[in-house]
Amino acid sequence: MNTLLSASVAAAIFAISTSSVANPYRLDDQVVTATRTTQSTTPGIAATSVIGRYEIERLQANNVPDLLRRVPGLSLTNTGGAGKNTTVSIRGSNSNHVLVLIDGVRTGSATTGDAAWQNLPVELIERIEVVRGPRSSLYGSEAIGGVIQIFTRRGEQDGVTPYASITAGSHNHHAGSAGVSGGQGSAWYNLGVSSLDTRGIDARPGSPAPEPDHDGYRELSASLNGGYRFDSGLALDGYLTEVRSHNDFDSGRLANADNVLKTYGARAAFAPLEPWQVTLQAGRSEDKLDTFNGSVFNTRIDTRRDSFGWQNDLQVGTDQLLTLGYDYLEDSVNGTTDFREDSRDNHGVYAQYLADFGRHSWQLGVRSDDNQEHGRHNTGSIGYGFAVNRAIQATASYGTAYKAPTFNQLYHPINGNPGITDETSRNVEVGLNGNHGWGDWSVAVFRNEIEDLIAYFNQGDGLRAYNIDRAVIRGIEFDVGSQWQGWDWRGNLTLQDPANRSNRANQGDLLARRAEQLFNLDVDRRFGSIGVGASLHTEGRRWDNAANTNELSGYNTVDLRAQYWFSHAWRVQVSVTNLFDNDYETARTYQQPGRAGYLTLRYQPI
Secondary structure: OHHHHHHHHHHHHHHHOOOOOOOOOOOOOEEOOOOOOOEEOOOOOOEEEEEEHHHHHHHOOOOHHHHHOOOOOEEEEEOOOOOOOEEEEEOOOOHHHEEEEEOOEEEOOOOOOOOOHHHOOHHHEEEEEEEEOOOHHHHOOOOOOEEEEEEEOOOOOOEEEEEEEEEEEOOOEEEEEEEEEEEEOOEEEEEEEEEEEEOOOOOOOOOOOOOOOOOOEEEEEEEEEEEEEOOOOOEEEEEEEEEEEEEEOOOOOOEEEEEEEEEEEEEEEEEEEOOEEEEEEEEEEEEEEEEEEOOEEEEEEEEEEEEEEEEEEEEEEOOEEEEEEEEEEEEEEEEOOOOOOOEEEEEEEEEEEEEEEOOEEEEEEEEEEEEOOOEEEEEEEEEEEEEOOOOEEEEEEEEEEEEOOOHHHHHOOOOOOOOOOOEEEEEEEEEEEEEEOOEEEEEEEEEEEEEEEEEEEEOOOOEEEEEEEEEEEEEEEEEEEEEEOOEEEEEEEEEEEEEEOOOOOOOOOEOOOOOOEEEEEEEEEEEOOEEEEEEEEEEOOEEOOOOOOOEEOOEEEEEEEEEEEOOOOEEEEEEEEOOOOOOOEEEOOEEOOOOEEEEEEEEOOO
């Protein structure tokens, strides 16, 4: 951790000489991911969902995947419970079509292209923003399906505010967290730590070669950030997050893995002129994985992503903002696998125009990326919103996106295919949303056509990457929230058709591991010092393979929760997940946890 702190401080010192806006990182009623600028949480053109700290604690989620599966259009695949490999799909796209940011730093494995969702510490997260739909015109590669940004906890008030929690539950689940946040004058800070240890479940009891055991998981994480805003308007912000985990899994006798995730960096912001705001950000994310058979070392994979960004926001008129920026990204990999290439870089320049003219709202974007392996890619987007009246807005958007192949897809000695090309997409979306005294609602219809979609086929010596000529994903999303008879409730429904439309084999089949129907309902109410709630999650069938011969049945789960406040700061929480103990799989032969109960004692001053 000392190395991380030194690197973050060094990055902050570097940023002083080169960089965005007076304390732009306190996000009470604002979102930033959809436009890379600070915007109100009122409905915008892009389909955006926000999960704040209040919702995280109210829902009593034990991990980040439990939170994300409640978002419209998001589908998860997990291989056996806590700490096991988890992937996220947005609106039927590939899991590595999701750009993932932690405190603005691009993260995820350079080999697989996926983020380690199963290892992210939920107790150290302040909020999560999910943008559905392509965002390559702002972020470049990976944002075909959307963007998910995670913000770690931050200090926002004068004085010192400690917080802590301790949880015990089924499967010898023990978790704890503690931290302190606050600020004084122009300074703010947060330091938090969390841990988790669980015996887990037998992940693959139905596999062809079952290994009857408990596949446990343990994790230790820490997050540190701080910032200062000078009288001149210069704001500095540094941050780091590190997670160390150990995971037992079924893949040979006593198979286990040690993983280290690190994200760290710094930002600087100032205004050279009154209408001109400048932001500079430098960061690094690391994903290190060592696998073992018992105590015998097996493999190592170590990936790193170094990024730098320079963004200029110019107020060019009343309710008009022009953003110009430059991004640099270098991915590198090393370990026991002999990749054909071990590093590559990407340079990107982008521009965005935001405007509000009475009832009319516009978002226009264009970007050009120069990738070391595949050359130049140009992407663009246009979004329009029309205020039908004070409560209802109609939206329409069109965007192009692309995804550069990962190191595994291109350079792996067995799975790689140097002949594959970049994935590209065209997405069109129309929507309607309303915000009324009784609540809010939205409906969106989308069509995403992806050319050269990358998939895998078995070539005898292992899976090999190849391009599918064309895939088309069509769908509709409904989302509504309200307060009725004293109950707070929110529900969403996604109906989608993620289909292979190429001229090759499996034409017309559904893309693997995508559910056609997704439904969520959360209901909560508070009675004085007592809070109660319930959640329903339902998914339709999915297919585990491209040929649609291995069906995974649809399923539903019901969760219950309650909490009692002893005082404004102390409360006890209890929850039951998968109340009816339903058996289901999201990946073939990998079972999911059955009924489980958890008890939490939490200290969080208001």
